[in-house]
Amino acid sequence: MRSFGTPEFLFMLQAARWTVILSLIAYVGGGALGLLLAFMRVSGNRLASGFARAWILLFQCTPLLMLLFLVFFGLALTGLGQNAYFAVTVALSCYAGAYFGEIWRGAIEAVPGGQWQASAALGFSRMEQFRHVIVPQSIRIAIPPTVGFMVQIIKNTSLASIIGFQELTQASQFVNNLTFQPISVYLVAAAIYFVLCFPLTLLSRRLEKRLHVDRPGPVSA
Amino acid sequence: MEYTFQFGTVFASFGLLAKGAWLTVQLSIAAMVAGLVFGTLFAVLRAFAGRWADRIIGAYVEVIRNTPFLIQLFLIYFGLPSIGISLDPVTAALIGMSVNCAAYTTEIIRSGIMAVPRGQIEAARALAFSTADIIRHIVLFPALRVAAPALGSQFILVMLGSSVVSTVSAEELTAVGHVLETETFRPFEVYIVVTLIYLVIAFALKLLFAWADVAWFARRGRL
Amino acid sequence: MLIVQVQSLHKRYGSQTVLDGVSLDIAAGEVVAILGRSGSGKSTLLRCINGLETIDGGSITVAGHNVSRDPRALRALRQDVGMVFQSFNLFPHLTARENVALPQSVVLGRDKAEAAATAQALLERVGLAPRADAYPSALSGGQQQRVAIARALGLEPKVMLCDEITSALDPEMVGEVLEVVQDLAARHMTMLLVTHEMSFARRAASRVIFMHAGRVHEEGTPAEIFERPRTPELVQFVRAISVRD
Numbered sequence: 266m267r268s269f270g271t272p273e274f275l276f277m278l279q280a281a282r283w284t285v286i287l288s289l290i291a292y293v294g295g296g297a298l299g300l301l302l303a304f305m306r307v308s309g310n311r312l313a314s315g316f317a318r319a320w321i322l323l324f325q326c327t328p329l330l331m332l333l334f335l336v337f338f339g340l341a342l343t344g345l346g347q348n349a350y351f352a353v354t355v356a357l358s359c360y361a362g363a364y365f366g367e368i369w370r371g372a373i374e375a376v377p378g379g380q381w382q383a384s385a386a387l388g389f390s391r392m393e394q395f396r397h398v399i400v401p402q403s404i405r406i407a408i409p410p411t412v413g414f415m416v417q418i419i420k421n422t423s424l425a426s427i428i429g430f431q432e433l434t435q436a437s438q439f440v441n442n443l444t445f446q447p448i449s450v451y452l453v454a455a456a457i458y459f460v461l462c463f464p465l466t467l468l469s470r471r472l473e474k475r476l477h478v479d480r481p482g483p484v485s486a
Numbered sequence: 487m488e489y490t491f492q493f494g495t496v497f498a499s500f501g502l503l504a505k506g507a508w509l510t511v512q513l514s515i516a517a518m519v520a521g522l523v524f525g526t527l528f529a530v531l532r533a534f535a536g537r538w539a540d541r542i543i544g545a546y547v548e549v550i551r552n553t554p555f556l557i558q559l560f561l562i563y564f565g566l567p568s569i570g571i572s573l574d575p576v577t578a579a580l581i582g583m584s585v586n587c588a589a590y591t592t593e594i595i596r597s598g599i600m601a602v603p604r605g606q607i608e609a610a611r612a613l614a615f616s617t618a619d620i621i622r623h624i625v626l627f628p629a630l631r632v633a634a635p636a637l638g639s640q641f642i643l644v645m646l647g648s649s650v651v652s653t654v655s656a657e658e659l660t661a662v663g664h665v666l667e668t669e670t671f672r673p674f675e676v677y678i679v680v681t682l683i684y685l686v687i688a689f690a691l692k693l694l695f696a697w698a699d700v701a702w703f704a705r706r707g708r709l
Numbered sequence: 710m711l712i713v714q715v716q717s718l719h720k721r722y723g724s725q726t727v728l729d730g731v732s733l734d735i736a737a738g739e740v741v742a743i744l745g746r747s748g749s750g751k752s753t754l755l756r757c758i759n760g761l762e763t764i765d766g767g768s769i770t771v772a773g774h775n776v777s778r779d780p781r782a783l784r785a786l787r788q789d790v791g792m793v794f795q796s797f798n799l800f801p802h803l804t805a806r807e808n809v810a811l812p813q814s815v816v817l818g819r820d821k822a823e824a825a826a827t828a829q830a831l832l833e834r835v836g837l838a839p840r841a842d843a844y845p846s847a848l849s850g851g852q853q854q855r856v857a858i859a860r861a862l863g864l865e866p867k868v869m870l871c872d873e874i875t876s877a878l879d880p881e882m883v884g885e886v887l888e889v890v891q892d893l894a895a896r897h898m899t900m901l902l903v904t905h906e907m908s909f910a911r912r913a914a915s916r917v918i919f920m921h922a923g924r925v926h927e928e929g930t931p932a933e934i935f936e937r938p939r940t941p942e943l944v945q946f947v948r949a950i951s952v953r954d
Contacts, residue, residue, distance in 0.1 A: 326642070326688035328649035330660060331681040338673040342489050383798035383857075386759055387812040387864065388787035390780060397815055401802045416552065423554035427653060434556055447564035455553040455561070462552035 269444045274453060280436030281457050287422040287432060290354050292415060295361025302366030307373050309391075317366060324363035330424050332356040337428050349430040357422065364414055372407035373399060409473035416462045416469070423458075433457060495670040496679050499662075506662030507683050513576070513658060514645040514687075517583035521644065522637070524584070525591025526630070530621055532592070533599045543592065550589035556650055558582055563654040579651035579658075587644045594636045598629035631703045638695035642688055649684070659683060712737045712772055712868055712899050713758065719766030720753055720923075727753045729923035730767070737867075738897040742904055742914035742931075746946065749920040751903045755870045758901070759790040772867045788816060791861030795873040797853040799845040799860070805832060806841040809860045816864060824863075831859040835889050851882030858889055869893065869900045875909060887912065907935060907950050919943050 267273070305317035324332070336359075337352035345351075376399050384398045426435035437454040441447050496503075528547075531539045550558065562585075563578040573581070602625050610620045630637075652660035663680040667673045713735035720728035727750045735741055745751045756762040758769055760776050760783045769776040774786040799808050809828035813819045819827070832838050835855040845853055854874055861869060871890070875883045883906070890913050893900065904910055910917055910931060917934040919927040921942050927934065938944045 323685070326646070326685050326692075327681055328646040328660070328684055330649040330652075331677055331684060334663075334673065334677040335681060338677060342674055377798075379794060379796050379798035380800065382761060383792075383794060383800075384812075385761060386787060386790075386792035386794075387860070388784045388816040389812070390784065393815050397811055398800055402800075405802070420552075420554040423556045424650065426556070427650075434554065437557070438560075441560075441564065445568075447560065447568055451557055451561045451565055455549075455557045458553045458557065459549065463548065466548070466552055 267443050269440065269446045269449050269453075273440045273444065273450075277433060277436045277440060277450075277454060277457065280431055281433040281461070283430070283432040284419065284422050284434075284458075285461065287353060287357065287425060287430075288415070288419045291357035291361045291418045291422070294354065294358030295365050295418070298358060298362025299365025299369055302362060303369035303373060304395075306366065306370040317370075321363045321367050321370075324360055325367070329356065329360050329421055330427060332360055333424060333428050349425070349428050352428060353422075353425040353430050357418065357425075360421070361414075361418055364417075365411065368410045368414060369403065369407050372403040372410075375406050376402045405476050409469050409476065412465055412469035412472060416465045419462050419465075420458065491675060492672060493675050493679065495672060496666060496675050499666050499669075502662050502666070503659070503679065503683065506657060506659040507687065509576070509657060510645070510648055510659040510684075511687060513579055513583060513648050513651070513656070514641075514691075516580055517587045517644050517648070518641045520584035521587030521591040521641075524588035525595050526626070528588065528592040529595035529599055529629075530626075532596055533625075534617060534621060547589045547592050550586055551593070555582070555586050555647055556653065558586060559651060559654055575651075575654050575656040578654055579648070579656040582651065583644060583648060586647075587640070590640050590643075591637060594633045594640060595629060598631070598633035599625055601632045602628050634695075634699050634703060638692070638699070641695070642691055645687060645691060646684065710737045711735065713901070714770045715754075715758070715767070716769075717767040718754070718757060718764060718769065720750070720757060720762060721765050727923055728757070728764075731920075731923070731925055732767075733918070733925060735868075735899060735901065737899050740894045740898075740900045740902065740913055740915050742902045742910035742917045743920060744905065744910060744917060744934075744946070744950075745920035745926075750923045751920045752872055754920070755792075755872050755901060755903050758868075758870060759787055759792055761792075784816070788864050789867045790870060791864060791866035791868070792870045793854070793857050793861055793872065793874045795876050797845070797850070797857045797877070799853055799856055801845050804842050804844055805837060805848065805856045808845070808856055809863050812860060813863045827863060828859070831862050832856070834862075834892075835859045836885070849882060850878045851885045854878065854882075854886050855889055858886075858893075867899060869898055871900060871902045871904075873903055873905070875904065875906060883909070905950060907947075911935065919946065921946075 302317040302320060305313040306321075308314055333352060333356045336356045337347065337349065340352055341347050380398055380402065381394060384394045389397065422432055423434040425432050426438065429435070431439075433454055437450050441450045444450060528543045532543050533540075559578070559582040562582050563573065563575065566573060566578075606624055607620055610624045615623070648658060649660040651658060652664060655661060659680055663676050666676045670676060711734050713733065715731055715733040718728050718731040719726070729750075731750070731754055733754075743751045743754065753762060757764050758771060758776065760778075763778060764776070771786060772789040774782060774789065776786060777783070799805075800811070803811060806825060806828045809831055810821070810824040813824035813827060814821055829838065829841055832841050835858055837852060837855055837859070840848060840852060845856070848856065858869075858874075874890075875886055878886065887909060890900070890902070890909075894913055900913075902910070902913060914931055917929060917931050918925055919934060919942075927938065927940050927943050934943070935947055938947050
């Protein structure tokens with residue numbers, strides 16, 4: 266039997282690269298989807314808004330693990346075979362999109378009604394209102410919870426191990442099977458996750474404090 | 487490509503699914519109760535019991551919130567036996583879920599406590615309230631009320647997250663899904679049905695929390 | 710020349726009738742104060758005139774535009790009708806100058822440099838040139854409201870609608886905003902001022918309209934309205950606001 270040493274640790278670190286890559290994919294895919302859903306929600310179009318609302322509700326009430334299984338096995342049905350990479354990408358994006366969409370909708374709706382009225386009274390079109398008045402203010406409101414949710418995504422990439430994707434958690438299971446030192450192995454895995462997540466958590470909190478105290482923003486003079 | 491959906495074999499195992507769902511509900515509710523009790527206790531300790539309590543509990547909260555539940559579960563189920571503490575899967579799942587849930591509820595209730603205006607606490611001190619009385623009469627109710635919506639969302643996440651405990655072979659809903667999958671070779675149908683059951687439980691919890699919010703908080707005046 | 714024509718305007722919120730057949734003609738260069746109790750429909754009337762509220766009956770014509778729901782017509786209308794709000798509604802993420810410049814570049818298509826120069830000149834006019842780079846959060850209420858007026862003026866409107874623009878201000882700041890309004894009046898800007906401050910109406914307005922129960926109840930010169938009210942509702946209203954002033 267092998268003992269848990271530097272090569273095993275390096276093996277896990279290498280697998281952690283996939284944890285990071287999966288997270289980045291989910292940020293991009295989920296971010297694009299979330300943006301679309303948030304704007305559908307506030308579009309004023311009943312059909313678009315209803316669809317986005319249903320999507321968000323559905324995906325926020327489904328376990329991510331089930332989502333992974335459904336995409337993974339559903340994909341097999343279409344004849345494309347079992348592709349864990351693709352399944353994880355799609356499932357994480359759909360999941361992250363629902364949460365990002367909800368966070369950003371909330372941020373858009375948190376802009377006071379007077380801002381809509383004032384810009385409407387100045388003759389802005391709806392797109393111009395979004396672009397020049399609403400979105401710049403929503404971004405400030407949205408950034409802390411967005412960064413906070415990015416931490417959730419990093420942690421949730423661990424579920425990819427369950428359908429056989431080799432990221433950090435799966436690699437730790439592999440190392441544990443070789444070494445039978447579960448406490449050391451999983452504590453090290455936890456530490457790697459912590460190193461990835463904690464800076465984002467701190468950043469989110471810092472931003473929250475800074476943007477909260479004086480929401481109207483930087484003060485000159 | 488042709489594929490015919492067959493749900494018959496899945497529905498034939500309805501009893502098994504119901505049993506799994508029931509364990510999911512039991513585990514989730516137990517974790518919510520534990521989370522609420524310990525979360526409230528920890529949040530109060532952080533706010534009122536001095537710097538060391540604040541630091542120790544704060545560290546616990548950060549460690550749990552910045553590491554995956556799956557790894558926490560592995561440490562409890564696979565790690566503890568190596569130091570002589572063996573747990574059956576359901577107990578391990580329950581401990582894991584409670585430890586995880588309590589960290590989040592601590593943070594949520596703590597921000598509720600922070601939202602209580604300082605003036606109210608000062609007014610109570612001026613009226614000679616003890617710290618215990620202040621916590622009991624002035625702080626807790628408004629804090630929980632502010633925290634209620636976030637707690638509700640968190641509890642639903644706890645229930646959804648419970649599907650992960652199937653990895654340590656606790657026989658809840660997802661684990662039953664695994665069993666049916668290998669028996670029927672119809673994984674897609676199996677997980678569609680399992681997902682629907684999760685949706686039903688999640689919606690039921692949403693309704694329950696909305697009702698509880700009205701029953702406990704909404705009728706007792708505005709903040 | 711008539712610049713605002715309102716004919717038998719009706720507006721309901723659900724089952725509640727807010728405007729119950731308002732008719733009103735305003736000539737170019739007039740400054741009209743609209744008074745009335747809260748709930749008399751005066752703010753709603755103002756918001757109907759630039760299409761912020763949809764109407765349930767009657768018609769409104771402003772500077773040759775028919776007020777309708779068509780987005781293009783609304784945009785053209787709103788270029789000619791400036792509005793200032795009780796709560797300022799400055800854009801908090803922009804400096805004072807940027808607040809004034811933005812609508813010019815977005816709505817009028819002016820290039821950035823020209824819009825900024827015009828904005829600076831307008832801030833000068835309302836006495837805030839030195840504060841052009843300040844964000845709204847660093848300005849007092851009175852200063853914010855003067856920026857809001859400059860912002861509306863940037864589109865070179867033909868009519869200005871002022872909705873309780875001094876109500877959210879501390880008493881010592883009312884004067885500076887009032888001065889700007891009087892300056893506009895002296896330059897023959899057509900203005901509709903919803904207010905409940907009698908002194909404001911007296912000093913700025915050429916005509917006063919008293920609204921009651923969703924209608925124009927009584928109108929006349931400031932002297933007629935405040936010194937010789939005819940209807941019992943106006944008598945009571947004048948007495949109430951005199952005590953407060």
